[in-house]
Amino acid sequence: MANRKRNKGLFFLLLIGLLLGATLLSLGAGQVKISAGAMLAVLAKLAGLPAEWLGTAPTPEQIAVIQHIRLPRTIVGLLVGAALAVSGAVMQGVFGNPLADPGMIGISAGASLGAVIAVSLGLTAVSLYYMPFFALIGALAAVAATVALAMRDGKIPVMPLLLAGVAVSMFVGAVTSGMLTFMNEYRLREFLFWMVGGLDYRRWEHVGLAVGPVLTGIVILCALARHLNILAMGEQEARAVGMPVVRFRLVLLFIAAVTTATAVCVSGSIGFVGLVVPHVLRLLLGPEHRVLLPACALAGAIFLVPCDTLGRVLIPPAEIRVGIITALTGAPYFLYLLRRAQKAGGAL
Amino acid sequence: MTINAGAPLRAEQVAVALGGRTILRDCSFAIAPGEFVGIIGPNGAGKSTLMRGLRGLLPLTEGKVEVFGEPIHAMGDKQAARLVAYMQQDVNVGFGYTALEVVLAGRYPYLDWWRNETDADREIARRYMRFTGVEELADKPVNQVSGGERQRILLAKALAQETPLIFLDEPTASLDLVYQEEIFRHCQTVCAHGKSVLLIAHDLKQAAKFCSRLILVAGGGILADGMPEEVVTPENLDQAYGLHSAVFQNQVTGNLDIHTFVGCERQGKANRIHVIGGGGAVGPILRNLYERDYHVSAGVLQDGDTDADVAAAFGIVYVPARAFTAIDEKQAEAHRRLLETADWVILGNVFLGQQNLDNLKAAFLARRLIVVEDSPITDRDCSDGEATRLYGELLQKTRARVVDQETLLREMAADKLFR
Numbered sequence: 059m060a061n062r063k064r065n066k067g068l069f070f071l072l073l074i075g076l077l078l079g080a081t082l083l084s085l086g087a088g089q090v091k092i093s094a095g096a097m098l099a100v101l102a103k104l105a106g107l108p109a110e111w112l113g114t115a116p117t118p119e120q121i122a123v124i125q126h127i128r129l130p131r132t133i134v135g136l137l138v139g140a141a142l143a144v145s146g147a148v149m150q151g152v153f154g155n156p157l158a159d160p161g162m163i164g165i166s167a168g169a170s171l172g173a174v175i176a177v178s179l180g181l182t183a184v185s186l187y188y189m190p191f192f193a194l195i196g197a198l199a200a201v202a203a204t205v206a207l208a209m210r211d212g213k214i215p216v217m218p219l220l221l222a223g224v225a226v227s228m229f230v231g232a233v234t235s236g237m238l239t240f241m242n243e244y245r246l247r248e249f250l251f252w253m254v255g256g257l258d259y260r261r262w263e264h265v266g267l268a269v270g271p272v273l274t275g276i277v278i279l280c281a282l283a284r285h286l287n288i289l290a291m292g293e294q295e296a297r298a299v300g301m302p303v304v305r306f307r308l309v310l311l312f313i314a315a316v317t318t319a320t321a322v323c324v325s326g327s328i329g330f331v332g333l334v335v336p337h338v339l340r341l342l343l344g345p346e347h348r349v350l351l352p353a354c355a356l357a358g359a360i361f362l363v364p365c366d367t368l369g370r371v372l373i374p375p376a377e378i379r380v381g382i383i384t385a386l387t388g389a390p391y392f393l394y395l396l397r398r399a400q401k402a403g404g405a406l
Numbered sequence: 407m408t409i410n411a412g413a414p415l416r417a418e419q420v421a422v423a424l425g426g427r428t429i430l431r432d433c434s435f436a437i438a439p440g441e442f443v444g445i446i447g448p449n450g451a452g453k454s455t456l457m458r459g460l461r462g463l464l465p466l467t468e469g470k471v472e473v474f475g476e477p478i479h480a481m482g483d484k485q486a487a488r489l490v491a492y493m494q495q496d497v498n499v500g501f502g503y504t505a506l507e508v509v510l511a512g513r514y515p516y517l518d519w520w521r522n523e524t525d526a527d528r529e530i531a532r533r534y535m536r537f538t539g540v541e542e543l544a545d546k547p548v549n550q551v552s553g554g555e556r557q558r559i560l561l562a563k564a565l566a567q568e569t570p571l572i573f574l575d576e577p578t579a580s581l582d583l584v585y586q587e588e589i590f591r592h593c594q595t596v597c598a599h600g601k602s603v604l605l606i607a608h609d610l611k612q613a614a615k616f617c618s619r620l621i622l623v624a625g626g627g628i629l630a631d632g633m634p635e636e637v638v639t640p641e642n643l644d645q646a647y648g649l650h651s652a653v654f655q656n657q658v659t660g661n662l663d664i665h666t667f668v669g670c671e672r673q674g675k676a677n678r679i680h681v682i683g684g685g686g687a688v689g690p691i692l693r694n695l696y697e698r699d700y701h702v703s704a705g706v707l708q709d710g711d712t713d714a715d716v717a718a719a720f721g722i723v724y725v726p727a728r729a730f731t732a733i734d735e736k737q738a739e740a741h742r743r744l745l746e747t748a749d750w751v752i753l754g755n756v757f758l759g760q761q762n763l764d765n766l767k768a769a770f771l772a773r774r775l776i777v778v779e780d781s782p783i784t785d786r787d788c789s790d791g792e793a794t795r796l797y798g799e800l801l802q803k804t805r806a807r808v809v810d811q812e813t814l815l816r817e818m819a820a821d822k823l824f825r
């Protein structure tokens with residue numbers, strides 16, 4: 059027991075180390091070369107710390123690139139990665155189904171549609187917060203539709219859930235595409251943003267938009283992790299030990315939807331993070347959500363930020379959007395899981 | 407069974423429905439502390455549905471269920487879970503939760519929503535895992551253990567809820583015999599501590615063996631409720647399962663035993679068959695006659711003889727005699743009355759001595775006689791030749807048919823014997 063606890067402690071230290079590494083890598087990589095020393099000097103300067111002892115004085119260009127381009131982009135990446143991975147783990151627990159994922163059950167697509175509606179109505183000019191609000195409504199509507207389509211006798215079987223999710227995502231996606239096509243300010247980049255998801259041109263205002271809801275959502279979800287354990291053991295079992303199942307499902311799903319919708323607002327819909335990260339961590343740490351959810355928050359960030367970095371440095375000066383990179387790594391993994399689930403007779 | 411207000415469980419006129427169809431109605435009973443109640447009944451009779459209704463997980467269409475005088479359907483979720491633990495059928499614990507994590511879930515009703523399990527909760531969980539013998543599996547994922555281990559883990563979880571009432575829905579389904587009995591024994595121990603257990607069982611014999619009381623659910627309601635021997639009767643089993651059976655106390659195990667067979671319509675004209683037995687010679691003959699629905703009588707059978715046990719098990723009329731004593735006048739007279747009125751008499755392949763020589767003498771009065779002979783009479787004569795002499799005389803006088811037992815049973819099965 060004590061040994062396992064120490065192992066988990068070490069694992070979390072490792073995650074934090076990887077997170078720092080991924081962050082620094084993301085800040086350093088790109089078209090403008092910045093050495094490690096220069097980068098640390100910039101960070102120290104931005105934090106108001108003395109930087110002279112580092113020896114290298116950063117150029118104003120380096121300072122500007124880090125402060126206005128790479129730092130907000132990286133922070134948005136960290137937040138989105140954490141939000142998607144935690145939401146994914148929560149949805150898998152809520153549905154008792156390891157293949158549930160924000161992208162898979164329509165939440166991301168619904169949030170995109172909501173956000174695009176807010177943009178097309180010109181509400182984003184009135185207040186920045188209209189967009190996440192609309193995105194949340196879209197996300198909730200989409201997940202409600204998916205669940206309603208998949209539900210049989212109070213149970214939500216795996217395959218119908220996935221099929222309903224695909225159908226809802228396609229339908230909502232088509233509406234989103236249609237709206238984007240007819241919008242005045244239609245541009246290809248805008249279209250790509252909502253369809254594939256990316257972190258390019260993310261600014262401090264995006265950080266400001268996402269940081270509150272995402273961190274709050276993650277903290278609340280981690281605080282409810284014990285209940286998620288009970289729920290994930292199966293609805294009937296949860297009811298037998300006295301859990302108000304419907305209430306907890308709704309609360310957990312709502313908070314996960316808020317977190318996801320916020321992430322979608324600042325990054326578009328990025329798929330598979332919420333599927334791959336929780337699954338790998340469950341293999342390493344077990345299904346105890348009090349450990350799993352914090353680990354997902356760290357590992358989601360660790361997964362997404364290097365994916366973004368990779369997309370930036372692979373074929374310069376062009377960028378591969380982070381949504382493409384995650385889909386390229388996540389889709390094969392999803393298929394592998396699906397295949398294994400079928401072999402095991404549906405139980406994963 | 408007296409119904410008092412503060413009983414651990416009290417169901418009144420309960421009706422439950424599944425998918426809009428009423429499955430059971432008019433179910434009323436009360437369970438006292440320390441009772442181990444088995445619910446039996448054919449597949450699809452609504453046992454599980456009733457249990458879900460009693461636990462408050464399924465709305466009742468009529469009636470009410472009270473736990474210690476309080477209606478369970480009006481209780482808070484956690485309050486109900488502190489009074490009744492419920493181990494369900496076919497539980498699939500996904501995601502690789504460990505045994506300890508699953509058992510700890512049994513502590514959920516005691517924790518405020520913001521609290522984590524304390525060391526005391528963990529100690530309670532481990533104590534019940536020790537009780538059901540799965541403590542060493544604590545850190546093993548439940549989806550990697552055997553069926554027997556899984557059921558014992560889930561039982562530990564139900565016990566960890568520390569409730570005065572425990573519901574178990576077929577906890578022994580698909581388990582090896584050893585594990586089945588183990589689960590029943592754990593329940594008995596729990597009941598000895600004053601808790602009440604309500605268990606759905608699919609094995610009648612085991613339910614009768616371990617439970618202090620049985621409730622037979624069939625035909626849309628409760629068919630019988632009482633001590634095992636009151637509930638497990640041929641009439642009830644016939645009505646509930648459409649099963650031809652004989653229920654008797656097994657002399658070897660002392661348990662209630664059930665012999666079932668396929669019922670059939672009798673073809674022959676013969677009505678009453680009398681069998682002369684003793685020393686275990688006619689057990690199979692009696693059983694086959696009974697299964698084929700003949701009116702059977704037997705005599706004179708000594709106490710403790712397996713022939714007497716078989717006759718008792720199937721409710722066959724027979725003349726009893728004390729062991730190791732000669733047949734007396736009254737018995738001889740009673741025997742002759744039964745024998746003379748029978749359409750056919752079968753004399754089994756019995757050993758004959760001074761004590762039962764009268765059985766052979768009585769055989770002279772048979773209207774029609776069949777003599778079973780598997781071994782020569784001289785081998786079975788314990789009376790210094792008197793039996794051999796009488797036997798020869800009997801065959802000569804009555805011109806009885808002599809057959810071996812195998813032929814007899816084969817002809818009986820083919821309805822060719824009593825022609």
